[in-house]
Amino acid sequence: MRIVIAPQALKGSLTAPEAARAIAHGFERALPTAELDLVPIADGGEGTVEALVSATGGQILHERVTGPLGEPVEATFGLLGDGQTAVIEMAACAGLPLVPPERRDPRLTTTYGVGELIRAALDRGCRHLIIGIGGSATNDGGAGMAQALGVRLLDAEGQDLPYGGAALARLARIVSDGLDPRLRECQIEVACDVTNPLCGSQGASAVYGPQKGATREMVAQLDAALDHYARIIRRDLGRDVRDIPGAGAAGGLGAGLLAFLQATLRPGASLVLEAVALAERLQGASLLVTAEGQIDRQTAYGKSVGAVAALAQRCGVPVLALAGSLGEEYQVVYSLGVEAVMPLLPAPLSLNEAMTQAASLLADASERAARLLLLGQRLPPP
Numbered sequence: 001m002r003i004v005i006a007p008q009a010l011k012g013s014l015t016a017p018e019a020a021r022a023i024a025h026g027f028e029r030a031l032p033t034a035e036l037d038l039v040p041i042a043d044g045g046e047g048t049v050e051a052l053v054s055a056t057g058g059q060i061l062h063e064r065v066t067g068p069l070g071e072p073v074e075a076t077f078g079l080l081g082d083g084q085t086a087v088i089e090m091a092a093c094a095g096l097p098l099v100p101p102e103r104r105d106p107r108l109t110t111t112y113g114v115g116e117l118i119r120a121a122l123d124r125g126c127r128h129l130i131i132g133i134g135g136s137a138t139n140d141g142g143a144g145m146a147q148a149l150g151v152r153l154l155d156a157e158g159q160d161l162p163y164g165g166a167a168l169a170r171l172a173r174i175v176s177d178g179l180d181p182r183l184r185e186c187q188i189e190v191a192c193d194v195t196n197p198l199c200g201s202q203g204a205s206a207v208y209g210p211q212k213g214a215t216r217e218m219v220a221q222l223d224a225a226l227d228h229y230a231r232i233i234r235r236d237l238g239r240d241v242r243d244i245p246g247a248g249a250a251g252g253l254g255a256g257l258l259a260f261l262q263a264t265l266r267p268g269a270s271l272v273l274e275a276v277a278l279a280e281r282l283q284g285a286s287l288l289v290t291a292e293g294q295i296d297r298q299t300a301y302g303k304s305v306g307a308v309a310a311l312a313q314r315c316g317v318p319v320l321a322l323a324g325s326l327g328e329e330y331q332v333v334y335s336l337g338v339e340a341v342m343p344l345l346p347a348p349l350s351l352n353e354a355m356t357q358a359a360s361l362l363a364d365a366s367e368r369a370a371r372l373l374l375l376g377q378r379l380p381p382p
Contacts, residue, residue, distance in 0.1 A: 001031065001033075001034045001035065001286045001287070002034070002035040002036075002037065002284060002285050002286055003027060003031075003034050003035070003036050003037070003285065003286060003287045003288075003289060004037045004039055004278075004281055004282055004285045004287070004288045004289070004317070005020050005023045005024055005027075005036055005037065005038050005039065005288075005289045005290075006020070006039040006040070006041050006278060006288060006289070006290050006308055007019040007020055007023060007040065007041070007289070007290055007291035007292065007322070008040075008041050008042055008043065008047075008051070008290075008291070008292050008303075008304040008305065009042065009046075009047045009051070009293075010291065010292065010293045010324055010358055010362070011046075011293055012293075012355055013293075013324075013354075013355040013356075013358035013359075014358050014359060014362070015040075015047060015050055015051070016040030016041060016042055016047055016050065016051040016054070017038075017040045017050060017051065017054040018359065019040070019291055019362060020038040020039070020040045020054075021038065022358075022359045022360075022362040022363045022366070023289055023291065023322065023362060023363070023366045024036050024038060024366075025363040025366070026362070026363040026364060026365065026366025026367035026368075026369075026370065027289070027366050027367070027370045029363075029367045029370075030367050030370035030371045030373075030374065031370050031373075031374070037281055037285070038054075038055075039055045039276050039278060039281055040054045040055050041055070041269075041272055041273065041276060041278070041290075041304050041308065042268070042269075042272050042304065043191075043193065043268045043269045043272065043303060043304045043307075044132045044134070044191025044192070044193060044267075044268020044269065044271055044272060045089075045132055045134040045135065045191070045193075045268060046089065046091065046132075046134065046135060048087060048089055048130075048132045048191065048268070048272060049076065049077060049078040049087045049088070049089050049092070049132075050078070051272070051276075052078055052080055052087050052130070052272065052275055052276060053078040053079070053080065053087070055276040056080040056081035056082065056275070056276060057081035058078055058079050058080040058081045059078070059079050060076050060077075060078055060079075061076060061077055061078070061079055061120070061124070062074060062075070062076050063075050063076070063077065063116070063117060063120045065093045065112075065113035065116040065117055065120075066093070066110065066112040066113040066116060066144075066148070067093060067094070067098050067113055068093075068094045068095070068098050068099050068109040068110060068111075068113070068137040068138055069098075069099060069103060069108070069109065069110075070108075070110060070112070070163050073093055073098060073113065075092040075093040075113060075117060076092055077089075077092065077117050077120065077121060079121075079124060079126065080275065083125070084125070084126055084127060084128055085126060085128040085129070085130065085275065086121035086124065086126035086128070086129050086130070087129075087130045087131075087132070087275070088114070088117050088118065088121065088129065088130070088131045088132070089131075089132045089134075089135075090111065090114045090131060090132065090133045090134075090135075090136060090250055090253060091132075091134060091135035091136065092117070093113030093114060093116070093117055094109070094110070094111050094113055094114055094136055094137055094138050094144075094250075095135045095136060095137055096135055096136065096137040096211070096212060097135075098137060099137045099212075099213075101213075104137065104212055104213025105213050105214075105218075106137070106138060106139035106164075106165055106205075106209055106212040106213060106214050106218065106222060106251060107139070107164050107165055107166035107214075107218060107221065107222060108163060108164040108165075108166070109137045109138045109139065109140065109163070109164060109165075109212070109251075110138060110140055110143075110144035110163035110164060111136075111138050111140055111142055111143070111144040111145040111250075111251075111253055111256070112144035112145065112147060112148045112163060113144075113148070114131075114142075114144070114145040114148070114253065115144065115145035115146065115147065115148025115149045116148050118131075118145070118148075118149060118183075119148065119149060119180065122180065122182045122183070122186075126186075127182075127185050127186050127187065128186065128187045128188075128189075129186055129187070129188045129189070130189050130190075130191065130271060130275060131188065131189070131190050131191065131257065131263070132190075132191040132268065133190055133191065133192055133249050133250035133253050133254060133257075134191075134193075134249075134250065135250075136208075136212075136250035136251050136253060137212055137251075138165070138212075138250065138251040138253065139165035139204060139205055139208075139209055139212060139214070139222050139226075139251035139252065140163070140164055140165040140167075140168065140251060140252065140253075140256075141165065141168060141198065141204075141226050141229050141230075141251070141252030141253070141255050141256050142252060142253040142254075142255060142256015142257055142259070142260065143161070143165075143167075143168060143229070143256060144163055145253065145256055145257075145260075146179075146256055146259075146260045147160070147161075149179055149180045149183065149260070149261075150176075150178035150179045150180050151174065151175070151176050151178065151179050151260060152174070152175040152176075152178060153168075153171055153173075153174060154171075154172055154173045154174075154175060155170045155171065155172050156170070156172045158173075165205075165222045165225055165226065165251065165252075166221060166222065166225055167225075168225040168226060168228060168229040169221070169224060169225040169228055171228060171229055171232050172232070173232070173236065174232055174233065174236040174237060176236075176237065176260070179260065183261055186261075188257065188261050188262070188263040188264070189263065189264050189266055189271055190246075190249075190254065190257050190263045190264065190265045190266065191266065191267075191268035191271050191272070192246040192249045192254055192265040192266065192267075192268065193267055193268050193269075194246060194248070194249045195245035195246055196208075196245070196246070196247075196248035196249065197242065197243045197244065197245065197247055197248050198226050198227075198230055198241060198242050198243070198244075198247040198248045198252050198254075198255045199223055199226050199227045199230065199242055199243075199248070200223070202248070203223060203226070203248045204222075204223075204226060204247075204248035204249070204250075204251050204252045205219045205220075205222040205223040205226060205251075206219055206223060207248070208248075208251060209222055209251075212251070226252055226255075227242070229252075230242035230255065233255075233259045237259055237260075239258065239259045241255040241258045241259050242255075244258060244265075245265075246265040249265075267307075269303065269304045269306075269307035269308075270307055272304070273307060273308065273311055278308070278311060279311060279314075279315060282311070282312060282315040282317050283315070285315075285317050286317075286318075287317065287318055287319075287320060287373070288308065288309075288312045288317050288318070288319045288320070289319075289320045289321075289322065289366070289369075290304070290305050290308045290309070290319060290320075290321050290322070291305070291321065291322035291323065291362065292304065292305045292321075292323060292324075293323070293324040293325070294323060294324055294325045294326070294327050295321060295323040295325075295326055295327065295330045295333055295341060296326070296327025296328050296329060296330050297327070297328055297329035297330070297332050298327075299330070299332065299333050299336075300332050300333065300335075300336060305321055305333065305338075306333065306336050309321070309333060309336040309337040309338045310336050310337060312337055313336065313337025318337075318339045319337050319338045319339055320338075320339065320340050320341075320342065320369055321333060321338045321340070321341050321342070322341075322342050322343075322344060322362060322365050322366065322369070323341060323342070323343055323344065324343075324344050324345075324354065324358070324361075325343065325344075325345070326341065326343055340369070340372075342365050342366075342368065342369045343365070344358075344361040344362055344364075344365045345361065346361075346364065346365075
């Protein structure tokens with residue numbers, strides 16, 4: 001029996017690789033001869049680098065780059081097992097946790113470090129880049145990223161713009177001749193699960209600016225600056241990114257990736273499943289086991305468990321889903337291809353107790369599920 005184990009992280013308690021190992025321990029206790037293939041997954045957000053590196057036998061690389069406040073930070077990115085694919089989480093160098101609450105001002109924060117991580121990946125020979133763009137502290141439309149890769153953003157006096165989204169209001173001309181030529185050889189895919197446009201009432205500034213420290217006045221200022229930026233991009237680069245769904249992701253970084261790098265925006269879960277070649281790894285499998293912190297009605301909408309189950313169903317492989325808790329309308333996953341759901345908790349526990357004991361709870365739930373499988377094999381056909 002070959003079992004593919006493909007959990008996502010149980011946030012706050014276990015990373016995806018840790019969850020995969022815990023599930024494997026449980027199955028080994030009940031099915032010691034089973035062949036277990038551990039494939040940690042993610043949805044393109046936090047934890048994507050670690051999951052993909054673990055699933056493909058890659059490595060984590062460290063790089064000192066420019067942080068969101070313009071100060072140096074130590075960031076990481078992943079080199080996958082093929083040696084050609086880099087995985088970057090923009091939050092590693094431009095994420096909100098890198099900015100103390102008292103210093104949060106999206107008029108000033110920059111994505112320059114994202115461009116530096118991209119350049120580091122190019123230096124490593126990578127020509128396939130996967131970029132996760134959740135959790136940003138920025139609202140600069142990817143301008144800093146573009147500058148780090150050789151683009152010049154000039155004001156009316158021909159001076160380079162400083163960091164930050166507010167400065168885009170002074171943008172007069174884009175000079176892209178210096179853009180790193182290696183980018184023309186690249187396939188760049190962006191894990192993006194939001195559909196916000198760059199500007200307007202549903203745009204980057206209005207929807208996400210306040211959580212980054214923007215007041216109502218700042219939101220109006222930043223939205224006007226991004227609108228101006230989009231017009232200059234259309235004039236100088238011939239690309240209209242203002243109203244593309246997802247352009248407003250990560251403070252407009254989605255728009256910058258589209259405009260300067262010709263990136264493709266894709267749902268994060270499906271992008272990750274392709275990167276770990278899950279469809280190929282399901283060939284000949286008897287069972288797929290997945291897990292997440294809570295299974296509920298939202299699981300069907302782009303979350304990893306829903307995407308994994310849908311893929312397994314297409315491959316004809318039954319799915320068992322483990323969950324820290326079962327939320328409202330969790331039964332929706334049955335329509336996706338999940339055959340059974342196993343909650344982790346054997347007795348009432350506080351949230352803190354459950355998170356502290358997550359590894360052992362997950363292993364025990366996996367063993368219970370495996371023993372039910374053995375029982376099912378002994379039952380006569382209906």
